[in-house]
Amino acid sequence: MSVYPTYLGLRDLPERVQLLKEKLQPCTVCPFHCGIDRFTARSGRCGMGYAPKVASWSLHHGEEPPISGERGSGTIFMSGCSLHCSFCQNYPISQLRHGQEMSITELTECMLELQEKGAHNINFVTPTHFVPQIVEALHLAVGRDFHLPIVYNTSGYDDLETLQLLDGIVDIYLPDMKYCDDRMAKRYSGARHYVSVNRKAIGEMYRQVGGLTLDSEGLVRRGLIVRHLVLPGDLSGAAEVLRFVAGLSTSIGISLMSQYFPAHRAAEYTELQRKIAREEYAQALEALDHYGLLKGWIQPLE
Numbered sequence: 001m002s003v004y005p006t007y008l009g010l011r012d013l014p015e016r017v018q019l020l021k022e023k024l025q026p027c028t029v030c031p032f033h034c035g036i037d038r039f040t041a042r043s044g045r046c047g048m049g050y051a052p053k054v055a056s057w058s059l060h061h062g063e064e065p066p067i068s069g070e071r072g073s074g075t076i077f078m079s080g081c082s083l084h085c086s087f088c089q090n091y092p093i094s095q096l097r098h099g100q101e102m103s104i105t106e107l108t109e110c111m112l113e114l115q116e117k118g119a120h121n122i123n124f125v126t127p128t129h130f131v132p133q134i135v136e137a138l139h140l141a142v143g144r145d146f147h148l149p150i151v152y153n154t155s156g157y158d159d160l161e162t163l164q165l166l167d168g169i170v171d172i173y174l175p176d177m178k179y180c181d182d183r184m185a186k187r188y189s190g191a192r193h194y195v196s197v198n199r200k201a202i203g204e205m206y207r208q209v210g211g212l213t214l215d216s217e218g219l220v221r222r223g224l225i226v227r228h229l230v231l232p233g234d235l236s237g238a239a240e241v242l243r244f245v246a247g248l249s250t251s252i253g254i255s256l257m258s259q260y261f262p263a264h265r266a267a268e269y270t271e272l273q274r275k276i277a278r279e280e281y282a283q284a285l286e287a288l289d290h291y292g293l294l295k296g297w298i299q300p301l302e
């Protein structure tokens with residue numbers, strides 16, 4: 001019989017914590033593989049040391065409906081990000097790194113507090129550069145009757161080996177697929193080989209948790225939901241992203257977002273200085289239909 005969340009049935013959680021902590025020294029936690037010692041330095045691309053840095057933790061009602069549910073998703077916003085997207089909609093937290101450093105025990109307390117408040121899940125936003133610390137906090141929480149599903153809400157630029165160590169720990173993957181062209185990823189996010197890294201990561205997430213499944217209350221219990229933010233001028237390559245997802249499985253959930261607005265350093269790029277046009281979103285919707293991706297959510301275009 002399956003155990004939910006799956007980490008409750010894991011026997012090797014302490015060993016996973018150890019293996020993940022070894023990836024901090026030298027740091028190979030994310031695909032940048034900066035090689036610094038995160039216990040003593042914060043000179044890597046994410047700018048973070050060992051202590052988890054958190055911008056906020058609260059019940060969030062604005063995620064996809066089966067994640068927020070009625071009571072809200074227990075969202076923990078991690079500060080910093082290894083991707084440096086020039087149009088980041090969340091830049092005060094991800095790029096300006098607003099937040100407070102805390103101990104692993106304090107991170108555990110945040111998780112337990114949100115469980116106490118009725119959260120349906122714990123949703124780590126931009127977790128990639130803090131995976132070892134998050135899993136260590138989870139291990140401590142499990143010893144204190146923590147039992148909520150873990151949502152891994154990521155840019156989708158994740159290290160394959162790190163993800164493999166999350167097998168059985170994460171029940172719900174919520175990654176972005178930002179681009180289908182490495183030149184765009186380099187230009188706007190400073191990431192090399194984005195497409196192959198991102199696609200391998202999505203493939204691994206699907207291998208671990210499969211497509212999107214909902215329980216009798218309409219909540220996601222386990223599965224993969226891919227987010228795609230349509231960029232102006234189709235710079236994100238919506239149809240190609242959706243073609244790739246459909247090739248993996250049409251059971252994967254899709255959240256096709258129209259909410260782009262020029263934020264952060266978008267003003268430096270003429271092509272990023274406007275919202276998307278109605279026709280651009282309509283084309284992305286057509287691709288969704290064309291590839292038979294029927295599980296998911298679209299946004300109204302204002």
Ligand code: SF4
Pocket residue numbers: 027028029030031032033034035036043044045046047048082128129130
């Ligand atoms: S987590 Fe940070 S320090 Fe480690 S490889 Fe990624 S960007 Fe570099």
